[in-house]
Amino acid sequence: MLGDVLYFKEVIVGAVVICNILITYAVYVSNKKSATNRVFLLLGLVISFWLLAMYLSVNPQVNLFWTRQSAFWATFMSFLLFLLAYVLPGERFLLSKKNLFYTVAPTIFITALTFTPYVFEKITISAAGSKVAVGFGIIPFSLLTTFFSVFAVYLLLKKLHKSSQVERRQLGLVLTGFFLMLGLIIFTILIPVIFLRDNFFVQFAPVYVFFFLAATAIAIIKYHLFNIKVIATEVLVLILIMVLLIEGALSGSIFTVIFKVSFAILVGIIGILLVRSVQKEIKQKDELSNLAASLEKANTRLQELDKQKTEFLTIASHQLRTPLSILKGYIELIKDGSYGKIEPATAKVLDDMDLNNEHLVKLVDTLLDITRIEQGRTKYSFAMNNICALIDESVSDLKLKAKEKKMKLVWTCPKKMTDVCCDQEKMHHVIYNFIDNALKYSEKGSVKVTLKEEGGGIAMKVVDNGIGFNKVDENNFFHKFYRGDNVRTIGISGTGLGLYVCRKFVEAHSGRVWAHSEGLGKGSEFGFWIPVKPPAPAG
Numbered sequence: 001m002l003g004d005v006l007y008f009k010e011v012i013v014g015a016v017v018i019c020n021i022l023i024t025y026a027v028y029v030s031n032k033k034s035a036t037n038r039v040f041l042l043l044g045l046v047i048s049f050w051l052l053a054m055y056l057s058v059n060p061q062v063n064l065f066w067t068r069q070s071a072f073w074a075t076f077m078s079f080l081l082f083l084l085a086y087v088l089p090g091e092r093f094l095l096s097k098k099n100l101f102y103t104v105a106p107t108i109f110i111t112a113l114t115f116t117p118y119v120f121e122k123i124t125i126s127a128a129g130s131k132v133a134v135g136f137g138i139i140p141f142s143l144l145t146t147f148f149s150v151f152a153v154y155l156l157l158k159k160l161h162k163s164s165q166v167e168r169r170q171l172g173l174v175l176t177g178f179f180l181m182l183g184l185i186i187f188t189i190l191i192p193v194i195f196l197r198d199n200f201f202v203q204f205a206p207v208y209v210f211f212f213l214a215a216t217a218i219a220i221i222k223y224h225l226f227n228i229k230v231i232a233t234e235v236l237v238l239i240l241i242m243v244l245l246i247e248g249a250l251s252g253s254i255f256t257v258i259f260k261v262s263f264a265i266l267v268g269i270i271g272i273l274l275v276r277s278v279q280k281e282i283k284q285k286d287e288l289s290n291l292a293a294s295l296e297k298a299n300t301r302l303q304e305l306d307k308q309k310t311e312f313l314t315i316a317s318h319q320l321r322t323p324l325s326i327l328k329g330y331i332e333l334i335k336d337g338s339y340g341k342i343e344p345a346t347a348k349v350l351d352d353m354d355l356n357n358e359h360l361v362k363l364v365d366t367l368l369d370i371t372r373i374e375q376g377r378t379k380y381s382f383a384m385n386n387i388c389a390l391i392d393e394s395v396s397d398l399k400l401k402a403k404e405k406k407m408k409l410v411w412t413c414p415k416k417m418t419d420v421c422c423d424q425e426k427m428h429h430v431i432y433n434f435i436d437n438a439l440k441y442s443e444k445g446s447v448k449v450t451l452k453e454e455g456g457g458i459a460m461k462v463v464d465n466g467i468g469f470n471k472v473d474e475n476n477f478f479h480k481f482y483r484g485d486n487v488r489t490i491g492i493s494g495t496g497l498g499l500y501v502c503r504k505f506v507e508a509h510s511g512r513v514w515a516h517s518e519g520l521g522k523g524s525e526f527g528f529w530i531p532v533k534p535p536a537p538a539g
Contacts, residue, residue: 017048035093036084043080047209050074063367064123069130071114071141078148080177081178085152088159088171101149110144113137142190181212299521324361331357369501380423380508387420387427387458388413394432401439408446409435417451420458420532426505427530433498434462434526441524442466454529457511461527463515468517468524479513499526506530 024044027233028037057066058462082103086095092344113119118137153175160171170250185208331354334342342350372378394499395411402409420427438447445465452459469477476482511530517523 017051017103021045021048034091035087039080039084039087043077043084046073046076046080050077051209062122067120067123068114072111073121074145075107075111075114075141078152079103082152082155083149085155085159088156088413106144110141114141153178153182173237177212181208184208184211195330235431324357324364328357328361366497366501378504378508380421380426382421384391384419384421385424385427386417387422387451387460388417389453390424390428391431394428394435395449397432397438398435401436402447405439406441406443407439409439409445409449410446411449414451418453418458418532420530422509422530423505426508430502430505430528431460433502434460434528437498437526438462438464438466438524445523453532456533457529457531459527459529461525463523463525465523468520468522470517470520471516474517478513493514502528 021044028041031037050070053066053069053073056071057063083095087093095412114137116137118135119141120138121133121135124131124133156171156175156178160168160175163171188208192201331350333339335347335350335354369378391411391413395409399409435447435449442464443466448463450461450463476497480500481495481496482500499515500511506528507514509527509530513528514526515526
């Protein structure tokens with residue numbers, strides 16, 4: 001019966017030590033450059049040595065030596081707990097040399113002291129059990145280990161308060177396991193040994209450590225504190241190798257031993273390749289996740305900037321519109337002679353001023369249209385309108401411009417054209433802009449305007465013999481501020497906003513726009529289609 005109990009204890013200690021080493025090693029290899037992972041590895045190894053020392057210290061024949069060993073490793077363990085709490089979850093070791101000296105120096109002193117009778121003097125064995133006699137050195141040992149443990153808890157709680165929701169769950173789970181382990185060690189081992197000279201519960205130390213390891217394992221599996229894929233892969237490979245080696249050792253056959261060892265080596269090589277593959281997959285996933293987060297932040301920032309820009313344009317446009325209107329009024333008054341007779345040269349200057357002022361008014365109106373569109377404040381008044389009449393009006397307004405450029409403006413309304421439900425002002429703006437652009441970017445030939453019924457709506461096309469454009473410009477022309485390379489090279493001024501506003505107006509009618517050209521110097525076609533019936537309400 002006693003042999004079974006001892007065997008059971010050995011199994012527990014062995015299982016805890018193996019699990020501890022596997023977990024800490026898996027964490028380390030997941031990121032060998034991380035300060036957190038390195039400290040965690042050292043802590044895991046020290047805890048393993050401490051567990052073995054604690055277990056062996058129960059043996060009456062050698063327990064004084066191993067009791068001192070357990071104190072030795074306990075000092076290092078408390079120091080590494082503090083260090084882990086300090087660096088977690090960073091990848092760099094940021095403890096200053098001054099603070100490192102103040103923590104390492106007393107740790108080295110106490111660890112050296114644990115090998116002397118000043119901490120544990122002797123162990124008295126009697127029928128009632130073994131009693132530990134402690135020296136005055138137990139006081140600095142207890143103070144140092146308690147300080148490191150308490151300060152580690154303080155650091156973890158401080159980080160817990162400032163952490164995100166997921167990190168808070170991770171740290172909270174690890175802290176729960178840590179508190180449970182620490183509390184059991186203090187109240188069932190440290191206090192009884194120091195004050196009651198009783199080391200009965202020392203043999204249960206592996207079970208206490210298991211609580212901390214279990215909490216860490218749950219954090220790994222549930223919250224990905226360390227990556228479970230790497231751990232699972234490495235544990236599986238190690239188990240396979242251990243099984244093969246044990247089978248070979250127990251077989252009693254040289255041939256079987258060689259075969260099993262060779263197969264174990266093969267499994268190890270394949271396992272290493274598999275682990276690297278998993279690590280690479282995890283790294284790529286993390287990189288994509290970080291990139292997605294960065295893009296999301298950048299997108300949010302761009303949306304904020306775009307909103308600020310729109311608000312600025314709204315304010316600026318309103319402020320500019322008023323003085324331009326006043327200037328236009330004064331120019332008209334001066335030209336009409338309200339302030340006295342004007343000379344022909346002055347009249348020409350006033351005409352130039354009026355023309356440029358009109359350009360600015362159109363630009364400001366365009367900016368106001370854009371801000372209203374982007375803020376959803378554009379008002380539409382849909383009614384049945386004669387689309388031919390709207391084209392007639394625009395052609396009539398632009399005939400003088402076509403005549404000045406010695407170009408022909410061709411337009412004939414089809415017979416029996418169906419009326420269209422549209423906003424008269426907005427559709428006039430689109431039609432005028434399409435024809436005006438065709439004249440603006442052409443130097444010869446004609447501009448032909450056609451209209452026909454098509455697919456339950458009407459399609460208007462404006463075809464010219466102008467400068468044309470490349471394939472890449474077809475979709476981009478209707479984007480905000482876009483101007484093709486063809487217009488930049490010939491020096492024609494513009495903002496790249498007119499076609500963008502036209503697209504938004506047509507889309508508000510549930511229609512579509514397009515642009516097409518055979519290439520540079522081969523003319524172009526701009527058009528739009530809108531349904532005859534009124535568009536469905538938004539939302």
